[in-house]
Amino acid sequence: MITRRDFISHTCIAASGFLIGGTTLAAAPKPRYKMGLQLFTIRDAMAKDPITTLKEVMSIGYEDTETYGFDPKVVSYYGLKAKDFKQLLDDNGLTTTSGHYDLFRYLNVPDAELLAYVDQCIVGADVLKQKYITWPWLDPKDRDIEKFKLLASKLNTVGERIKKAGLGFAYHNHNFEFIDHDGEIGYDIIMGETDPNLVKLQIDLYWVARASKRTPAELFRKQPERFVMWHIKDMDKVSQDYTELGNGSIDYTAILPDTEIAGMEFYYLEQGGNFRKNSMQSIAESAAFFKSNLQSYL
Template identity: 60%
Template sequence: MNTGPNSTSRRNFLKKSGLAAAATLVPLHNFAMDIEPNYKMGLQLFTIRDAMEKDPLGSLKAVAALGYADLETYGYDVVTDSYYGCKAKAFKQILDDLNLTATSGHYGFSDYFEKSKEELFRYVEQCISGAHTLDKKYIVWPWLHPQYRTLEHFKILAEKLNRIGEQVTAAGLGFAYHNHDFEFTDHDGQTGYDIILEQTDPELVKLQMDLYWVVHSSKSSPAELIASQPGRYVMWHIKDMDKKTRDYTELGNGSIDYTDMLSTIDTDALEYYYLEQGGNYANNSMQSIADSANYFKKHLQRYL
């Protein structure tokens, strides 16, 4: 299975040659359905954080059985070198036994926002060590505590992202920033995301686009943001939006037209994607990842 950004499926060839519209014809549509996906179907484990806390091994077995092949972790205990209560090496063995990979991880950088440069450097080194143990490709800054969401703090954040990006890149890994909604808040004509895009080095700081939050809060569409920053959006989070409350929901239950989006969006920079649902489960988190996986495989995976 091809997983990198340089692999080009027949589906991508059709899209780029202007023939994608013909995919609505039955023979070509069936042909496209048989194409092996370019990417492994990924899951951000934060979606099932309750299940992972109670039974990590059983939860991962269920994840693999649903067809997920790649994971993005969240959380890492630097003191004990562990993920979900398992030593990093033992967790890697679990993944190997289940034929799962973990290509990215979210780490608690925001907790170090006001720490010294030396403390932040040591924390990043510990995160790098944990990521290397799992053979990850990326480390992600995933969150900014509310007290740091001012324009002046975003400028400080940009400096930190560049510094961390340099450190992570030197260790042979990629570094990325993940957006929510607050980055798109308007501050007299400027947003925090503007500062991140303008004041970080594209070679050192890649971007993980949360498609839900871009649709939810940005004035620009995902396609427009990708076009404005070629080569930077190396990862995506794919999740749906409740039609009434605009909260999270299972794929296919919400208002985001992913068929239109994924069939037309530029995937040249994309390396990995992860399905995610932060809450608002119809029944429970494990059922939600099953429902989303089924919908994704049936309706959306053909585009990736």
């Protein structure tokens, strides 16, 4: 006969785990962060068929996305009006927390023209419920020190406009920000001459590993809580090109524990190219490796 005390005891055990052969197996803790994907990785598939592609993205296990590409004239993404793209995400249980917008095209124009584009980005991001608008790139002709100083000024201007709209703004690095220009480094200008309250940083850990003399930890400790988004991708051991997670040389077990000091809010797996088979197969391989080997650090 099961007493009331036995019933309560077994109920409490069942609530906290599973009983198998008298052994309690605790339920795996849910990750604190959604596994995100930068959709630039699968830009070929998204261009052909965003509906089928996002369904497969969901089936692989991704929960969050970062967009790439935006038409300000009609406020659309991947050929779909913003509200229709948002519905497509909703239908697949996906969110989008950031977008890469073509702000770099407006670096050398009057602020009025830049801010007109920013306002359209805000409209789109609001429809998608994105938290961040991200500046993703610099044109090759705009990578000298004077242009980095201009960039810092423009980033503050854009950040102020976006903050007033209730959204966040971030800058995404590549390798060229770490080039030494007679003792001056573009990334130092970005970090030092922009207002951290207006301009956050989206750190691309692949490019830091490949191009910076400083480790991610050193950057995080220089400006704690500013690195709100991370791009996670691996580097081929020989060519240093992109590769699927787990195939390369970057030791993420030494980086992922620093999320708190960095201030990370979102992360996105990404692979810009050099796919072993194709982009969709690569995001599946990277997701499988990440879930098995790295997600527990988050």
